[in-house]
Amino acid sequence: MFKKTVFAGLMASAVFASAATAESNIEIHDAYARASGMSAVAGAAFMMIHNAGDQDDQLIDARSDVSARVELHTHIMEDGIAKMRRVEGGFTIPAGGGHILERGADHVMFMGLTQPFEQGAEIPVTLVFEHAGEIEIMIPVDLERTAGEMNHDHDHDHGDAGSMNH
């Protein structure tokens, strides 16, 4: 918690300086959050992030009060087993394109939930971008969205905005 607080303080000043120039270039679509049950200690959020600007942006952090920690995660294959791993540098959102956070791939991870994720609730999350600054969104909890509970399929296409379904 100490480390996170310090980091958040540093980010706040950096974000303030850049927020006026590019904040409208980032759009979040189709966000939803889930946990694997009412007693789950962790949850995750998924979404599509669009970048209409002409320079790449980077999702570098996420914050929320719904859990003790919020991390940017991905899945990797290790010895044939899909595991989650923190991504220190965050995710690149390419200029004129987008990046998908989805099950079995990149996601926002909530660790140490302070309350259960209830179907239909909305959780407040602040996404921190290198250029666009802080973007606050309300993410609906959708426990019924099916993608296969154990879907670790890596057949998605990275950075191809054309494949986004909206």
Ligand SMILES: [Cu+2]
């Ligand atoms: Cu995770």
